[in-house]
Amino acid sequence: MKDKHIIEVFKKTPRPKVIILGGMHGNEISGIDAIQKSIHLLKNSKSLLQGTIYFLKGNVGALAKKERFLDKDLNRLWQDQYIFNDDNSANELKELKELYDLIVNKICQNNFDDCYFLDLHTFSAQSGIFCIPAGNKKSLDLAASFHIPFIEKLAESLPGTAITYLGNKGMTGVVLEGGTHNTPEATENLVAGILHFLAQIKVIDNHCAAVKNAKIKLQNEGKKYPYHLELTYRHELADSSKFKMKDGYFNFKQIRQNEILAQEYNKNISSPDNGFMLMPLYQKKGSDGFFIVKEIKDIYQKEKSENLQKN
Ligand SMILES: [Zn+2]
Structure with missing residues (x-):
């Protein structure tokens, strides 16, 4: 499968399908850096147990210019009214339709029971790390396992986010907000989050040293903040x-x-x-x-x- 949104694929078995996406916002380079580091780690270990992992980049046009978006916020467009029409006048309307086709049709093949989604983000404020589950029980349990703050009712309050749209289809998904835009700390937090996520859904081996270190890192970050919000x-x-x-x-x-x-x-x-x-x-x-x-x-x-x- 060749696609401009695909960074790398690791395949052991056809399912579960795992999607890890960076750069939904083009100014959030840490997500792409964290993906590159995770790819390097996975290539140098034999930790893959099962499934297929797709590392994706979101807003390709905006990433090239390191802009949050070119015309519209891609993470406010995940609604049928924007996906199923012929309007490609904005860069992000095109990116949206491409990502929808890739994730829903080609990767998940419209079967979301064993599909997992991790959406990597950063923010403009100083300090903090947290995650946002999709609005279903499996996603909530997955978010709780990170041992960092996890926030309910946030995804649902934002119209047109990928996490809400894909969660409503039955996918298990979490948004991970790793830290301040383009800082080494945010990249490290996101790498730890990727490893924990893959181990938690049993796609990579829980016992390897990198995963153990990742879990300790997340637990130490989480100690600074409230937990369930x-x-x-x-x-x-x-x-x-x-x-x-x-x-x-x-x-x-x-x-x-x-x-x-x-x-x-x-x-x-x-x-x-x-x-x-x-x-x-x-x-x-x-x-x-x-x-x-x-x-x-x-x-x-x-x-x-x-x-x-x-x-
Ligand atoms: Zn973002």
Whole structure:
């Protein structure tokens, strides 16, 4: 299978199908770097147990220019209305149809029961690492196994993300937000995430040294932050050029109700609730100013979460 979105394929058995995608946003080079490093690691080990792993790049046109997107945000277009029409006037509408055809028809062959998806991202804020499960139980259990913060109700709140679209088809999927754009730390976190993900779904050997180190790395990162969270507020932007986040916010910084967080159209934007800050926008392009999340105390505990994966 030749395709401009395919970086590398590792095949042991036809199924399960595993898709690891970097560069859905063209300014997030760490995802591609992490994929290259993971490919190198897999080539030099005999750890592949089963399945076929597809390493993909998302927005090829935007990656070439290191821009978040050229015309439209590719990760807001995953809806039937954009996939099933003939409008290719924007670069991303073309990329979307190509990726849909590759992932849904060619790789998964419209059978998603044993298809797994890891979508690699980074953010403009300082510090933090977290993941976002697709809206089904298997994805939630998989997200919990990373031992880093995992956030419910976030994917569903964002219209047109690949994780929501493919999750609704029955795929098991997680978005991994590895760290600040184009930092060595983000790349290392994403490599650790890729190895943990592949081991957790039993596609590579759990016992190899690289996987053990990856799990320790994720656990150490996770210790700095709350664990199980849910979205309570999303500050959507009509025009990101009219929005200015106040300095000093970072992922999982505690915030109080009525605290002034940003300026928009020269008016103060204050927090509607207590909680933790997530993804404050410190870049020009973006459709969300910030999110607020709250901790949930429930059955998910870090020590036990890996056992929950056993279906
Ligand atoms: Zn992204």
